[in-house]
Structure formats: C-alpha cells, structure tokens
Amino acid sequence: MKPTKRRSLLVAGVAVAQLVLVGVAVAPQLSARTTGETYELAVSPVDPMDPFRGAYVDLDYPDLQPPDSWRQPSYDQDVFVVIEESDGLMKATDWTTDRPDSGTYLTCSPAGWPFSCGIESWFADSAEARRLEEAMRDKGAIAEVKIDSRGNAAIVGLRER
Numbered sequence: 001m002k003p004t005k006r007r008s009l010l011v012a013g014v015a016v017a018q019l020v021l022v023g024v025a026v027a028p029q030l031s032a033r034t035t036g037e038t039y040e041l042a043v044s045p046v047d048p049m050d051p052f053r054g055a056y057v058d059l060d061y062p063d064l065q066p067p068d069s070w071r072q073p074s075y076d077q078d079v080f081v082v083i084e085e086s087d088g089l090m091k092a093t094d095w096t097t098d099r100p101d102s103g104t105y106l107t108c109s110p111a112g113w114p115f116s117c118g119i120e121s122w123f124a125d126s127a128e129a130r131r132l133e134e135a136m137r138d139k140g141a142i143a144e145v146k147i148d149s150r151g152n153a154a155i156v157g158l159r160e161r
Contacts, residue, residue, distance in 0.1 A: 032154040036146030039083070039090045039104065043143045043158070044136055056123040057132055057158075059143065063091040064106070066114055073097045079115040080151060081106040089142070099151075107151030119145055122158045135160040 043059045064081055073079060082094040082105045090104070099107075108115040122143070124132065135141060144157035 032146045032148045032152040033156065036148040036152070036154070037104075038144055038146050038156065039085075040088065041083075041090050041143050041145055042161075043141050056121045057129050057136070059120055059122060059155075059158075061117075061119070061143075063089065064117070066092070066095045070095055070114070072114060073110055075110050077110060079108040079110060081108055081115075081117065090145075104147060105151045106147065106153050117153055119143065119153045119155050122155055124158075132158060132160075 041061055042063050043061055064083070077097045078099075080096050080099055081092050082096070082100055082103055083090040084093050084104070085091075094100075099105075106117045106119075108117040110116075122129075122132070132141065140161045142159050142161055143155050144159070145153050146156050147153045
C-alpha cells in the first residue's frame with residue numbers, strides 16, 4: 001500500500017473515531033430533545049453569572065434533593081431520581097441505583113453533589129442570563145425539561161414563575 005493511501009486511511013479512521021465520540025457524548029441530550037416529553041421543575045440559581053466563564057446560569061433543583069438519610073452511591077453507579085407531578089410541578093419521590101421499570105425518572109451520574117442529571121446549566125446571552133438570575137432571586141423560575149424513556153434530560157426553556 002502506498003504511503004499516501006495509508007495516510008489517507010489513517011486520517012479517515014481518526015475522523016470517524018472522533019465523530020463517533022462526539023455522537024456518544026451528545027446522544028443522551030439529543031435523545032431527550034427529540035423523543036422526550038416536556039415536564040416543568042422549580043429551579044433556583046446557584047451562583048451568579050461569571051463573565052469569564054460565559055453567559056450561563058447555574059441551576060439548583062430544590063425539589064430533586066434527596067433526604068439527609070440518603071447515601072451517595074459509589075462513583076460508578078448511576079442514580080435514578082423518580083419524579084411525579086405535584087401542584088403542577090415535577091418533584092422527586094424516590095432516589096435509587098436501580099433503574100425503575102416504569103414512570104418518569106431522571107438518569108443522573110454521581111459526579112457532583114449529590115448527583116448530576118445534565119440539567120444544571122442554562123446558556124443564554126449575557127443580558128438574558130442577568131435577567132433570569134434577577135427573576136430567580138425575586139420569584140424563582142420554572143425549567144422546562146424534556147425527559148426521554150431512559151431518563152435522559154435536556155433543558156429546553158427557562159421562565160419566571
């Protein structure tokens with residue numbers, strides 16, 4: 001095989017591998033956005049927007065927090081947060097390391113405390129991010145989150161209460 005052909009095959013192989021890695025990284029978010037149902041969850045800001053890190057708002061979901069008696073699983077176990085509607089918003093009713101057979105739930109990783117469900121940041125232009133932070137401090141906000149049948153989640157909207 002000629003060196004130029006071998007090099008071309010190597011470059012093509014590396015490009016395909018990179019595309020596969022990108023696909024694997026964004027698959028849960030894409031699945032949630034394309035096949036998920038929309039639910040509303042109460043949110044509050046965690047910290048103010050930092051102009052050096054970009055225009056986004058870090059979010060906290062007070063209704064998803066586990067009770068004090070809940071034990072953090074090992075670093076390689078997913079956490080499944082079962083959610084049910086209460087007063088128009090979704091609220092956690094159970095936290096488990098066993099995937100639920102039915103119902104609506106979030107699939108979360110144990111990274112972060114107590115876990116990360118992939119819906120902890122909302123990106124917006126700087127003016128919108130500031131407006132949302134002020135609104136959340138004053139009245140709170142509602143996150144519109146799409147959740148697919150495997151518990152993958154993606155924020156699709158954020159609005160004032």
